[in-house]
Amino acid sequence: MGEQGLFGEFGGSYVPEDLGKVLGVLAEEFEQAVKDPVFIDEFKQVLADCVGRENPLTFAKNLSEQQQGAKIYLKREDLNHTGAHKINNAIGQILLAKRMGAKRVIAETGAGQHGVATATACAMFGMDCTIYMGKHDMKRQALNVFRMELLGAKVESVAAGQGRLKDAVDAALADLVENYQNTFYLLGSAVGPHPFPTMVKFFQSVISEESKRQIIDKEGKLPAAVVACAGGGSNAIGAFAHFIDEENVRLIGVEPAEAPSLTEGVPAVIHGFKCLTLLDDDGNPKPTFSIAAGLDYPGIGPEHSYLKETGRAEYVTITGEEALAAFKLLSETEGIIPALESAHAVAYAMKLAKDLRASDSIIVNLSGRGDKDVQQVFEMEHEANIQEV
Numbered sequence: 191m192g193e194q195g196l197f198g199e200f201g202g203s204y205v206p207e208d209l210g211k212v213l214g215v216l217a218e219e220f221e222q223a224v225k226d227p228v229f230i231d232e233f234k235q236v237l238a239d240c241v242g243r244e245n246p247l248t249f250a251k252n253l254s255e256q257q258q259g260a261k262i263y264l265k266r267e268d269l270n271h272t273g274a275h276k277i278n279n280a281i282g283q284i285l286l287a288k289r290m291g292a293k294r295v296i297a298e299t300g301a302g303q304h305g306v307a308t309a310t311a312c313a314m315f316g317m318d319c320t321i322y323m324g325k326h327d328m329k330r331q332a333l334n335v336f337r338m339e340l341l342g343a344k345v346e347s348v349a350a351g352q353g354r355l356k357d358a359v360d361a362a363l364a365d366l367v368e369n370y371q372n373t374f375y376l377l378g379s380a381v382g383p384h385p386f387p388t389m390v391k392f393f394q395s396v397i398s399e400e401s402k403r404q405i406i407d408k409e410g411k412l413p414a415a416v417v418a419c420a421g422g423g424s425n426a427i428g429a430f431a432h433f434i435d436e437e438n439v440r441l442i443g444v445e446p447a448e449a450p451s452l453t454e455g456v457p458a459v460i461h462g463f464k465c466l467t468l469l470d471d472d473g474n475p476k477p478t479f480s481i482a483a484g485l486d487y488p489g490i491g492p493e494h495s496y497l498k499e500t501g502r503a504e505y506v507t508i509t510g511e512e513a514l515a516a517f518k519l520l521s522e523t524e525g526i527i528p529a530l531e532s533a534h535a536v537a538y539a540m541k542l543a544k545d546l547r548a549s550d551s552i553i554v555n556l557s558g559r560g561d562k563d564v565q566q567v568f569e570m571e572h573e574a575n576i577q578e579v
């Protein structure tokens with residue numbers, strides 16, 4: 191167990207020795223890279239030229255008026271190239287891979303969003319790309335498999351176990367141990383063994399670096415709260431990062447009521463790190479089901495586990511039904527169709543706005559756009575209509 195990457199009792203690196211060595215080298219390379227202004231400049235330049243940063247902080251005027259409370263602002267990660275925050279991290283890690291001389295990138299994906307972001311970054315930088323995906327998930331997310339293939343990636347079906355995300359992670363780690371000399375493992379959220387949570391936070395912190403400046407420009411003061419949805423916790427930790435030291439800013443992570451890792455989880459080691467997690471009666475990670483595929487993860491990043499235990503951040507739940515109502519409301523009132531994941535944050539912000547003063551503001555991290563979810567919502571509505579008849 192490494193001493194580094196600990197957030198209180200959480201985080202760390204609970205992995206076999208050979209993998210531990212590979213991750214140790216990665217941690218050192220990352221530390222060097224972030225101290226190198228050339229690396230940081232390139233990261234910022236690619237984000238500007240190819241991702242479209244900085245993205246706006248939009249005042250949701252109609253929604254705020256309807257709620258009659260604090261002003262709701264939306265940090266527009268939905269406007270990034272590929273439609274979500276995941277590309278920030280994919281770009282950061284691919285630049286690190288390039289710097290380390292890797293020729294080949296591998297990644298795991300569950301719903302396919304991280305696979306698409308990784309395949310995109312690999313296409314941009316001419317890297318060979320292999321995405322591991324559970325057999326079961328590949329069937330559910332056939333369109334994302336096709337998207338990754340269009341982007342030039344090889345999608346490896348993982349039949350082991352239940353053919354889900356966890357099995358894809360195991361396959362990717364096995365590949366890394368075997369091929370570490372030319373291969374970089376590009377992990378998709380602020381989870382996993384050290385240095386991944388620290389690294390992913392660093393690359394996603396660009397969100398709050400911008401939003402802090404933007405809210406001060408617009409409001410002349412800090413927001414009362416920052417609200418973000420939390421699956422593995424990468425968009426939330428990025429949205430919180432530059433506000434963590436601002437004690438008067440409330441930090442609120444929103445989990446799906448169907449997968450409440452922080453609200454109901456217990457400390458345990460999963461996927462090589464310690465966090466608050468949902469376990470079944472046998473002590474295994476509990477299968478979860480959220481209408482938002484990106485929030486369907488039984489654990490949560492170690493830093494969120496720590497922020498929860500120390501009380502610096504608050505974590506709340508929103509049901510699928512509430513998220514769906516917010517998905518529709520934001521579409522109607524603001525002309526913005528949010529990702530179902532982000533709709534969880536919007537739903538909570540609407541409740542919160544009513545309890546705050548009109549002079550307060552709330553930043554909601556709109557982690558992604560809802561185009562990917564329109565078909566699913568259409569099908570859910572269609573089924574509901576059939577049942578009513």
Ligand SMILES: *Cc1c(COP(=O)(O)O)cnc(C)c1O
Nearest residue numbers: 421422423424425484531557558
């Ligand atoms: C993947 C995803 C999430 C959840 O992942 P985090 O690591 O918790 O940010 C949230 N929103 C969108 C749009 C996603 O694609």
